[in-house]
Amino acid sequence: MGVNPLDRYESLVDDPTAFRAACDRPLPTTVRVNTIKSSAERTRRALDDEGVAYDPVSWADDLLTLPDSSPGDSWAFAHGWLHGQEEVSALPSLALDPQPGETVWCACAAPGSKATHTAALMADQGNVVANDSSLGRLSALRHNAQRLGVTATTVTRADARSYSLNPFAFDAFDRALVDVPCSCEGTVRKNPDVLTEWTMDHVESLAEIQTDILCRAVQATRAGGIVVYSTCTFAPEENEAVLDRVLAAEDCRVVEWDAPAGLETDPGITAWAGERYDPQVERATRVYPHRNDTGGFFCARLEVGA
Amino acid sequence: MSESSDAENRSNRFDRLPATPAEREVPGRVARSEVLDYWADRYGIPSETFDQKTFWEKGAGKIWVVDGDHPSPIAVEGLGMTCLRTRQEFWKPTTDFVQRFGELATDCVVVLSDDEAARFMSGDEQAVAWDGDWGYLIAARETAGDAVPLGVGLYTYGTLDSMVPKGRRR
Numbered sequence: 216m217g218v219n220p221l222d223r224y225e226s227l228v229d230d231p232t233a234f235r236a237a238c239d240r241p242l243p244t245t246v247r248v249n250t251i252k253s254s255a256e257r258t259r260r261a262l263d264d265e266g267v268a269y270d271p272v273s274w275a276d277d278l279l280t281l282p283d284s285s286p287g288d289s290w291a292f293a294h295g296w297l298h299g300q301e302e303v304s305a306l307p308s309l310a311l312d313p314q315p316g317e318t319v320w321c322a323c324a325a326p327g328s329k330a331t332h333t334a335a336l337m338a339d340q341g342n343v344v345a346n347d348s349s350l351g352r353l354s355a356l357r358h359n360a361q362r363l364g365v366t367a368t369t370v371t372r373a374d375a376r377s378y379s380l381n382p383f384a385f386d387a388f389d390r391a392l393v394d395v396p397c398s399c400e401g402t403v404r405k406n407p408d409v410l411t412e413w414t415m416d417h418v419e420s421l422a423e424i425q426t427d428i429l430c431r432a433v434q435a436t437r438a439g440g441i442v443v444y445s446t447c448t449f450a451p452e453e454n455e456a457v458l459d460r461v462l463a464a465e466d467c468r469v470v471e472w473d474a475p476a477g478l479e480t481d482p483g484i485t486a487w488a489g490e491r492y493d494p495q496v497e498r499a500t501r502v503y504p505h506r507n508d509t510g511g512f513f514c515a516r517l518e519v520g521a
Numbered sequence: 522m523s524e525s526s527d528a529e530n531r532s533n534r535f536d537r538l539p540a541t542p543a544e545r546e547v548p549g550r551v552a553r554s555e556v557l558d559y560w561a562d563r564y565g566i567p568s569e570t571f572d573q574k575t576f577w578e579k580g581a582g583k584i585w586v587v588d589g590d591h592p593s594p595i596a597v598e599g600l601g602m603t604c605l606r607t608r609q610e611f612w613k614p615t616t617d618f619v620q621r622f623g624e625l626a627t628d629c630v631v632v633l634s635d636d637e638a639a640r641f642m643s644g645d646e647q648a649v650a651w652d653g654d655w656g657y658l659i660a661a662r663e664t665a666g667d668a669v670p671l672g673v674g675l676y677t678y679g680t681l682d683s684m685v686p687k688g689r690r691r
């Protein structure tokens with residue numbers, strides 16, 4: 216039996232006992248309202264009509280928690296008005312702040328929660344290029360995008376590290392959302408196995424892939440464009456350390472973004488395991504489970520060149 | 522132009538529909554104007570709804586609706602959403618299309634009770650009261666004060682047959 220990786224983070228959090236206790240609790244069930252098909256207000260009325268209980272999420276109008284049902288149980292879901300999505304996983308699309316009509320790359324998009332959220336924030340106008348390397352996961356993405364009624368999308372299958380813009384008429388993206396494969400420590404409340412499967416070797420090999428994908432995203436985004444990097448893990452090796460390497464290799468900087476009011480977050484860390492990182496990484500956002508009763512998350516907003 | 526349906530279904534090639542039948546180059550391919558007329562004439566969905574959308578064919582008769590424009594042909598895994606089946610006697614809208622745009626329809630919308638809607642969503646056939654056109658109807662149910670589409674049903678001889686695909690049944 217290896218060590219529990221969560222032990223590593225006790226020195227980072229304000230309240231280690233609360234952190235560990237939250238990681239042991241199951242996650243609340245949350246859904247996102249699909250604003251492509253219905254407003255948050257109308258959807259709440261529909262849920263009232265059919266007697267499905269929900270609670271608002273304080274920091275986002277279009278997120279609801281379901282105290283005693285599963286996402287797929289309601290008529291609202293059958294109409295394609297709801298999508299099961301963990302609360303914190305709505306953060307990267309908000310940090311990206313995409314605008315209608317833009318061309319946005321979701322480099323690792325399957326099964327499509329953030330890509331469809333991104334399209335919804337664009338009022339389904341423009342082009343969300345949803346890419347993934349896994350054929351099986353792409354079929355889940357296509358199913359979700361269709362069900363939610365997204366027309367502003369192109370789906371591609373490629374390795375994001377060497378992504379080519381050849382099929383397209385444009386030569387750079389306005390924005391990119393880089394929601395990389397990671398060690399998923401922050402999903403422990405949903406899937407405790409992530410802890411037993413954890414190895415430092417795996418973390419290190421992921422960090423290499425993450426760095427390569429983020430570099431490619433910075434290169435493929437126009438000067439002045441925005442790239443959001445996100446993971447659902449606490450490991451600084453996959454978070455701040457990746458940013459640190461990309462800042463050194465590519466023309467970009469980490470910029471401030473205001474996490475939604477009501478969501479308690481922590482800044483990125485600038486030192487870990489004897490290494491020091493570029494001070495800009497402090498502008499990144501950490502979300503620990505005990506602060507808002509959510510999963511764990513990491514998110515940074517970068518501006519490209521110029 | 523290879524029209525072997527097997528080869529076409531496996532390909533990832535999407536072709537933009539010609540604007541009008543006069544500009545048609547591929548035999549059997551429907552024109553954008555015909556698709557807009559179909560939505561407007563049968564369902565009363567205003568053509569302006571699609572001013573910013575383009576329509577594409579991948580495989581024989583499978584039509585996709587996409588926001589904005591792209592180079593044609595384009596080889597990608599997916600482009601917008603499937604909306605319509607052509608190249609058959611009666612064109613057939615998709616579940617996903619009617620859920621996305623069907624609220625704008627004024628014709629061929631049958632509003633089901635919740636019990637009927639539940640049978641419809643489980644993929645069953647059932648008797649319904651309807652005295653309009655036969656063929657593919659938009660099946661809706663009342664919620665939050667609106668008639669909200671669930672999917673497509675085939676109405677013949679007093680019976681509505683659910684076209685909800687397996688992956689969307691409940």
Ligand SMILES: C[S@@+](CC[C@H](N)C(=O)[O-])C[C@H]1O[C@@H](n2cnc3c(N)ncnc32)[C@H](O)[C@@H]1O
Nearest residue numbers: 323324325326327328329348349374375394396
């Ligand atoms: C965290 S998941 C993405 C979740 C997704 N953004 C969402 O919100 O639904 C990471 C994804 O990266 C994909 N992936 C892994 N390596 C990749 C690569 N080299 N290029 C592109 N995608 C990759 C995996 O198949 C997986 O679907």
